[in-house]
Amino acid sequence: MRLLLGWLSLSIMLILSTLGFGSSSGVNNSAVNVANNSVVNVANNSAVNVANNPLEKVLDEFMNWAINVPTEQLPTEGNQCLMRSGSVILLWSAFGEKTVTQTCDISSGRPILFPFYTGWCDNGNNGLYGVQDYKKISDCALDSDKGLVTMQAWLDGKEIINNKVNNKDVNNMQLVYDQYPGNKYYKVIKTPSFFNLSVSNKTQFASTMYEKPEEFQSSPYTYKAVAHCFCGVVTALTPGNHELRYKTIIEGTAGESKGSGWDQEYDITYKLNAK
Amino acid sequence: MDTANKQYTNLKSTRFYGLLFLVCVSAILVIILASSFELFCIPKYNRVIGISNEELFLIYSVIFTIVNLFLLKLSSSLKFPRSKIRKITLAAILIIQLIVMSMLFLIYGQIKISYLYYSSVFYSIIYLSLASSAAFLAIAAIQFLRWFIRGKNYLVLTYAFVMLVLCANSVIGFVYLSEVSVSHSNTIKYTPCSIMMGSLTNPNPERINILANLYDITSFFSFVLAWLVTILMLKSYTKHRNKLLYWVIFALPLIFFLPKYEIALYYFSNHQVDTILTSIDLDSTIYGYQALNTILNSNLQIGGAFFGMAFLLIAAKLSGEKEQRKSLIITGIGIMFLFASKDTSTLIISSYPPLGAVSIAFMGIASYMVYAGIYNTAAHAARDKKLRRDLRVNIENNMKLLRSIASSEDRIQMERNVKQLMVISTQLQKEEDQPDLTHNEIREIVNDVILELKKAQNKS
Numbered sequence: 001m002r003l004l005l006g007w008l009s010l011s012i013m014l015i016l017s018t019l020g021f022g023s024s025s026g027v028n029n030s031a032v033n034v035a036n037n038s039v040v041n042v043a044n045n046s047a048v049n050v051a052n053n054p055l056e057k058v059l060d061e062f063m064n065w066a067i068n069v070p071t072e073q074l075p076t077e078g079n080q081c082l083m084r085s086g087s088v089i090l091l092w093s094a095f096g097e098k099t100v101t102q103t104c105d106i107s108s109g110r111p112i113l114f115p116f117y118t119g120w121c122d123n124g125n126n127g128l129y130g131v132q133d134y135k136k137i138s139d140c141a142l143d144s145d146k147g148l149v150t151m152q153a154w155l156d157g158k159e160i161i162n163n164k165v166n167n168k169d170v171n172n173m174q175l176v177y178d179q180y181p182g183n184k185y186y187k188v189i190k191t192p193s194f195f196n197l198s199v200s201n202k203t204q205f206a207s208t209m210y211e212k213p214e215e216f217q218s219s220p221y222t223y224k225a226v227a228h229c230f231c232g233v234v235t236a237l238t239p240g241n242h243e244l245r246y247k248t249i250i251e252g253t254a255g256e257s258k259g260s261g262w263d264q265e266y267d268i269t270y271k272l273n274a275k
Numbered sequence: 276m277d278t279a280n281k282q283y284t285n286l287k288s289t290r291f292y293g294l295l296f297l298v299c300v301s302a303i304l305v306i307i308l309a310s311s312f313e314l315f316c317i318p319k320y321n322r323v324i325g326i327s328n329e330e331l332f333l334i335y336s337v338i339f340t341i342v343n344l345f346l347l348k349l350s351s352s353l354k355f356p357r358s359k360i361r362k363i364t365l366a367a368i369l370i371i372q373l374i375v376m377s378m379l380f381l382i383y384g385q386i387k388i389s390y391l392y393y394s395s396v397f398y399s400i401i402y403l404s405l406a407s408s409a410a411f412l413a414i415a416a417i418q419f420l421r422w423f424i425r426g427k428n429y430l431v432l433t434y435a436f437v438m439l440v441l442c443a444n445s446v447i448g449f450v451y452l453s454e455v456s457v458s459h460s461n462t463i464k465y466t467p468c469s470i471m472m473g474s475l476t477n478p479n480p481e482r483i484n485i486l487a488n489l490y491d492i493t494s495f496f497s498f499v500l501a502w503l504v505t506i507l508m509l510k511s512y513t514k515h516r517n518k519l520l521y522w523v524i525f526a527l528p529l530i531f532f533l534p535k536y537e538i539a540l541y542y543f544s545n546h547q548v549d550t551i552l553t554s555i556d557l558d559s560t561i562y563g564y565q566a567l568n569t570i571l572n573s574n575l576q577i578g579g580a581f582f583g584m585a586f587l588l589i590a591a592k593l594s595g596e597k598e599q600r601k602s603l604i605i606t607g608i609g610i611m612f613l614f615a616s617k618d619t620s621t622l623i624i625s626s627y628p629p630l631g632a633v634s635i636a637f638m639g640i641a642s643y644m645v646y647a648g649i650y651n652t653a654a655h656a657a658r659d660k661k662l663r664r665d666l667r668v669n670i671e672n673n674m675k676l677l678r679s680i681a682s683s684e685d686r687i688q689m690e691r692n693v694k695q696l697m698v699i700s701t702q703l704q705k706e707e708d709q710p711d712l713t714h715n716e717i718r719e720i721v722n723d724v725i726l727e728l729k730k731a732q733n734k735s
Contacts, residue, residue, distance in 0.1 A: 076467055096469030119476075127457040127478030143480035148541060166541050170480075176541065207464045208474035208625055252538040255484075255491035259535065260620035262475045 094268035108274035119144025122225035142170040197225035310631035316468035332628035411642035412442035444493035451486035579614025609644025
C-alpha cells in the first residue's frame with residue numbers, strides 16, 4: 001500500500017511539474033523570480049555599461065567572435081589561449097568541452113566577459129531560414145539557454161559567483177539560490193532586438209546549423225540574430241598573475257529527466273598574466 | 276539408451292541457454308555502448324583500444340545483425356496458432372529488420388566513401404523502429420485486454436496498461452524526433468563533440484518541449500508500472516526466502532531510475548531540498564566516478580534486465596512445458612531489450628557516425644518478441660485449458676473407461692488408457708483452430724487428467 005501511495009505521489013508530482021503548476025501556484029516556493037531579485041535582469045542590464053559599452057553590445061561582439069572561431073583554434077584541438085582582446089576581453093565558453101585550462105597574457109585594467117551559458121539563434125539556421133519574426137528567433141535563443149543551471153566562479157581562488165537558476169520555463173526564470181546576492185560579477189544578458197551576425201566560412205557550425213552554408217562560402221554573410229547569456233564580468237584586473245575559473249552544470253534540457261538534451265557539466269580555468 | 280538421450284538433450288539445452296545468455300549480454304552491451312555519448316567523445320588516442328567511432332559503429336552493426344538473426348530464428352520457432360496475423364507480423368518484422376540492418380551498413384558505406392551520411396537514412400531507421408514497436412505493442416496490449424476480459428486477472432490488466440503506455444511512448448518518440456529532425460542538416464559530416472553539442476537548437480521550442488515532457492512522462496509511467504507488475508509476479512518467490520534481501524533486489528531498479536527525475540522536484544522544492552540533493556550528489560573526483568556514473572546512467576537497461584528476469588524465472592519453473600517456457604523466455608528477452616533500447620537522448624544529436632542508431636534499431640524486434648511471446652503463451656494456456664476440460668467431459672461420459680481408469684493400478688493398463696485417450700485428444704484438437712501439440716505434450720495432459728479423475732473417484 002505504501003509502495004502504491006509513494007508511486008502515486010511521484011506520478012502526480014511529475015505530471016504537475018510538467019504542467020507547470022508548481023511554479024504558478026506558489027506552493028511555499030522560496031525560489032525568487034529573477035526580475036525581482038538582485039540578480040541583474042534584462043531590463044536593468046541596459047543601464048549597465050562595460051568600458052562604455054552596454055552589455056547587449058558586448059554580447060553582440062562576443063557572438064560575432066565566438067561563432068567564427070575555426071575548429072582548429074578550439075582548446076580541444078590544442079589551443080592554449082583562446083580569447084579576444086578589445087575594449088572588453090572576451091573569454092571562451094567551454095560548452096561541450098568538459099574541463100579546459102588556458103593560459104593567456106592580457107592588458108591590465110580592461111574588463112573581462114566570461115560566459116557560463118550562452119545561446120543564440122539566427123535566420124540562417126535550419127528550420128529558421130529567412131524568418132523575420134523577432135519573437136520566433138528570440139524564443140529559439142532563450143530555449144538554447146534552458147534548464148537548471150548551476151554557475152560557480154572563482155577569482156584568484158576566491159569564490160565570487162555561486163548560484164542556481166531554474167530556467168526550464170524560459171519565460172518564467174526562477175532563482176533557486178544565490179550565495180552572493182547582488183554581487184557585481186554575475187549578469188544575465190539578452191539582446192533586446194535583432195543584431196547583425198556575420199558568419200564566415202571559418203565557422204564551426206556551417207554544416208551542422210546552417211540551411212545554406214554556401215551563402216558564406218566565399219565571403220561573410222549577415223543574418224539577423226538574437227542572443228542570450230548567463231555571463232560573468234570582471235571589471236579590471238591589476239597587473240600580475242591571476243586565475244579565473246568558471247564552472248557550469250546544465251540539467252533538464254529535454255523533458256523532465258536528467259542526462260538528455262544538451263545536459264552537461266564544464267569547467268574552464270584561465271591563467272591570466274595581466275601586464 | 277534413455278540415459279544417453281537424456282544426457283544429449285541436457286547438453287543441447289545447456290548449450291542453448293549458454294548461447295542465449297551470450298546473446299543477451301552482448302546485445303545489452305551494444306545497446307549501452309552504441310548510445311554512450313561519453314565513450315563517443317573520448318579521442319581515439321585516449322582509448323584503451325585505439326579504435327575509431329567509425330570502426331565501433333561497424334562492430335555494433337555486425338553484432339546487431341548477428342543478434343537479430345538469432346532472435347528472428349528463435350521467434351519464428353514459436354508454434355503459433357494457425358492465424359493470418361501471425362504470418363503477417365512475422366513477415367513484417369523480418370522485412371523491417373532486414374531493411375534496418377541494410378540501412379546501418381549503408382550509413383557505414385556512405386561514411387567510408389564520402390565522409391558523410393544522409394540524415395534521411397538515419398531517420399528512416401528511427402521511424403521504422405519506433406513505428407513497428409508501436410504497432411506490435413498495440414497488438415500485445417489488445418491481447419492482454421482480451422485475456423483480461425476472459426479471466427479478470429488484474430495483473431494481466433496492469434500488463435495491458437504497460438503495453439499501452441509503452442506504445443504511446445513510441446508514438447510520442449516518433450513525433451518528437453521528427454520535430455527535432457527539422458534542425459538537422461541533410462548530410463552529416465564529422466564535427467568535434469563540442470560543436471555537436473553547441474549546434475543543438477530548437478526552431479519550435481514550445482512544441483518540442485511539450486513532446487519531450489510527454490515522452491518523459493510516458494517513460495516514467497511505463498517503467499514504474501512494469502516494476503510494479505514485476506514485483507507482483509515475483510511475490511511468490513519471497514515466500515520461503517530472505518524477504519529483506521529480495522526487497523532490496525526489487526528496489527534496486529527503482530533506486531537507479533528515480534533520481535533521473537530529480538528535476539521534477541525543482542517545481543516544488545526550495546533551497547533546503549536543493550541542499551539535500553547536492554549533498555547526496557556524487558563527487559566527480561572520487562575513484563571510479565566515471566564507471567559508477569555510467570552504471571547510474573544505464574538505469575533503463577538495468578530496469579529492463581530486471582523486468583525480463585521475472586519472465587525468465589517463471590520460465591525456469593515450468594519444467595515440462597517446453598513451448599510455454601520458450602514463449603516466456605522470448606517475452607522476457609523482448610521486455611529486457613525494449614526498455615534498454617528506448618532511450619532517445621542521443622538521437623537528437625547530429626553525430627558522425629550516428630549515435631544511438633544501433634540501440635534504437637533493437638526496438639522493433641524487442642516489441643515483436645514481447646507481442647509474439649505473450650500471444651503464444653496466451654494461446655497455449657487457452658488451448659491446454661480447453662483440451663483438459665473437453666477430455667474430462669469425454670471421459671466422464673464414458674463410464675466404462677472411467678471405471679477402468681479408477682481401478683487400473685498396473686502400468687500396462689494405464690498405458691492402454693493413455694493411448695485410447697490420446698486418440699480422443701487428437702480428435703478434439705483437430706476440431707479447434709489451435710496450435711499443434713506434440714506426442715509428449717498430449718501424453719502429459721492426458722496423464723494429468725487421468726490422475727485428477729482417479730483422485731476424484733477414490734474420494735467418492
